[in-house]
Amino acid sequence: MARVARAATTADAFNAVAEPRRREILDALSGGERAVNELVRDLGLAQPQVSKHLRVLREVGAVEARDEGRQRFYRLNGRALKPIHDWVRPYERAWSERFDRLDTVLEDLKEKEEGDGGRD
Amino acid sequence: MADVTSSATAKVTLPRDDQILITREFDAPRDLVYKAYTTPELVKRWWHANRGEVTIVEIDLRVGGKWRHVMVADDGSEVGFHGEYREIVPNERIVSTEAYEGAPASDYPEQSTLNTATFTEANGRTTLTILVEAPSKEVRDAIIESGMEEGLQDALALLEQVAASLR
Numbered sequence: 167m168a169r170v171a172r173a174a175t176t177a178d179a180f181n182a183v184a185e186p187r188r189r190e191i192l193d194a195l196s197g198g199e200r201a202v203n204e205l206v207r208d209l210g211l212a213q214p215q216v217s218k219h220l221r222v223l224r225e226v227g228a229v230e231a232r233d234e235g236r237q238r239f240y241r242l243n244g245r246a247l248k249p250i251h252d253w254v255r256p257y258e259r260a261w262s263e264r265f266d267r268l269d270t271v272l273e274d275l276k277e278k279e280e281g282d283g284g285r286d
Numbered sequence: 287m288a289d290v291t292s293s294a295t296a297k298v299t300l301p302r303d304d305q306i307l308i309t310r311e312f313d314a315p316r317d318l319v320y321k322a323y324t325t326p327e328l329v330k331r332w333w334h335a336n337r338g339e340v341t342i343v344e345i346d347l348r349v350g351g352k353w354r355h356v357m358v359a360d361d362g363s364e365v366g367f368h369g370e371y372r373e374i375v376p377n378e379r380i381v382s383t384e385a386y387e388g389a390p391a392s393d394y395p396e397q398s399t400l401n402t403a404t405f406t407e408a409n410g411r412t413t414l415t416i417l418v419e420a421p422s423k424e425v426r427d428a429i430i431e432s433g434m435e436e437g438l439q440d441a442l443a444l445l446e447q448v449a450a451s452l453r
Contacts, residue, residue, distance in 0.1 A: 184303060253431075254298050254430060257298055258295070258296055258298040261310070261335070262310075263336045263337075264296075264334075265414075267331060268312065268323075268332040269313070271322045271332050272313070272318055275314070275322060275328075276318065279318075
């Protein structure tokens, strides 16, 4: 069947985001670029741990780094996370279609209630 | 029939290795969303996701009560899901188990997921979140990948339409 063939290496996006702390880092970066010390503060982890996770994320291309003065800033690289998005998308689409149908049911219920004078 | 202006899509995220979180906003108060979610004849109208016909919807909406949904897909295959209600707060929250009847060893409770549906209303709109908690990452991944197969079926159905139009 149509299964996603996943590389058995640790160096792919699936494995990189399998670690909960790394997902926290990605969540933190989803709001925009952050300096390492900001991530350390937000996640409440020791700097070496954060740096270790950032290195793994960088290896699979999930984040990109840039230096400014003495600080290093990290940002998300959505393209590297696309395989995960692609994996989830058919499931997401099934629920979207289900809920589109539910919209129609809700419109009917609203009309019916208005007709009954039960809701304004 | 009124125009359905909502073009919102369901948002699916994977908060943890063993979880799936589905979120969607509806342009309706939550008592109506709850009603559409828990009334068998209404569930029949939306649960098929345009992939077939819902033939059975059984809902015994009380703690310990059972539910069962069966759909005949467009390709003739039958898919069924069932479970038990664990917690019910009317118009707010439903916690239930869910097992896929086609899954291997689906009689074993450890193959079931625990689903928490939460209905929250703001300004007349309702956000429905469904948190699916699987017993393992493997079960969670199999659920996501079942979507791959549905996606494939979509593609085949489309192909069939295209082929028919060429006749």
